[in-house]
Amino acid sequence: MNVGGAVYILEAVNVHLAFGGVAALRDVSFAVPEGSITTVIGPNGAGKTSLFNCISGFYRPQQGSIRFRGEDISRLKPPARAALGLARTFQNIALFRGMTVLDNIKLGAHVHLKTGLLGALAYFGPARREEMAVREEIERRIIDFLEIDHIRRQPVANLPYGLQKRVELARALAMRPTVLMLDEPVAGMNREEKEDMARFILDIKDEWDVTVLMVEHDMNMVMDISDHVVVLNFGQVIASGEPSQVQQDPAVIQAYLGDGDVETLRRRLNLKTEAA
């Protein structure tokens, strides 16, 4: 879809999602420009992860649609969306704990491989060549790039948190994504790990021609690397635009800090400390 010069690779159109009587997303519309880093921010419970789950197909919105390159993909199941090039990572790491790093990453390439059961049993000819090709590609493009060559044979369960996040990113990259969805990629990381991750995300956008859609709470990182920011609050989009615009938006400040001006807040805070 082409509107005003920008090409939108992924769009949510009037998405409405409710669990029983609780509306998680209300009439949410936004678009992700191709080749951008678009970030969804919002206070806890704003519906960010629900939105991600709608896009990757776990939740089916009651109304509205999700469009990928202008096509409605709302009816597709998660594996079909994966085949289109929608890759994602999870907020609370969803790696396969019993497998090694290498096997986890290879799983990302699943949709691009063809080996069937008989080929797998024989592990000969095409099946073997395919395995070698995928191994080579992963080694060359992903393991080197994400600097995880020293842990490739280790079971994921033993790795520290920051590395697990990186392995999950590696697995998503092995899907050769066109849109990479990252759910809180730097949550719980220390500063150094955050900087590494921010660098990887920027490199992925520039060198891999991948559009990045992420949910993140770390405002410094969001403002530093995003091209486009969408703000959700109570399931509604309250602002969207460039980071600097969004930062100044009164509705956003209100959502994060509560209503009233800064002076009132400060006074409230003082009262609290005095009372304590």
Next chain:
Amino acid sequence: MRIGDAKQTYVADEALWTSSTQQIWFGLLLLALLVFPFIANSYLLYLACLVGIAVISATGLNILTGFTGLISLGQAGFMGVGGYTVAWLSLHTAVPFPLALLAAGLLTAAVGVIVGLPSLRVKGLYLAIATLAASVFLHFIFSEWTSVTGGMAGLSLRPAQLLGFSFHNDFRMYFMIMPLAVIMLLAARNVFRTRVGRAFIAIRDRDISAEVLGIPLLKYKLLSFGLSSFYAGVAGGLFAYFFRVVTPESFPLAMSIFYLAAIIVGGMGSILGGVLGAVFMTLVPEGLKLLTAAVTPFYPQAPVFMSPLLGVVFGVLIVGFLLFEPNGLAEIWRRIRRFFHLWPFRT
């Protein structure tokens, strides 16, 4: 101590045996299996055949339960389908044994896929109950469909045939069972070097993120059921050829539990674990009997006390494994290997 196993190519790095030491040991194992029937007595030969059948069946169950995480109590029923298929073919046709076994495997795989249909909706204990129901249903068929299965009396088979060669004793059966067991083990190992096996493990570990990676759950769950049942069917067919009689009582529910115990003791999600578990479960009761016989000259009362105790001792051994080595015999084996890799330095 083994140091450095740097590889030049990915082919070498992804090989089943990554060092020449491993290749030599595997060669020696094959040689031992080849020489064994010529030096073993008839009792050991009989046990070896039983172990071979158990290894195939346990590997099948391990694919389903250990690697894909789908608990099944239908293993005995599946083996029964294979056993009856072979028996029927042997009675009514003159097909050579490889075709009969293939037919047994394929028919059982088809039954397994049908039994596996509920697995998309139900997991864990509920799936165990669903497969248990299937097992009961199969037993009902074995005992009631008299025109095909011979009812409670069962069917008797002629010896397996191949090009006029008759497998009428344990010695010859050994050369049918063992090579098949080795081939099927290697094939199972191969599956887990490719995307099919990885998809199975992904479903076991976290089926939600498996879907996001583009793995259709139903397809792979049914594939796992089919493959696992194929192994069970072939094992059941060999069982029929070996004992040359199948009755509904040949495949009791306790057999399903026997195989579940075998993969738990051996190590779920490890091909080696299935093998070790099957060997352990088949041989330990025999070993305990031998032990009883050995002490009888010194304690004439031993059989009186020991016979009822055998089951208890066997049970205690299994519980001991669950408590002290939940990852099974395969993990113990890994530890031993690690010790020798690092020797003389401490692990």
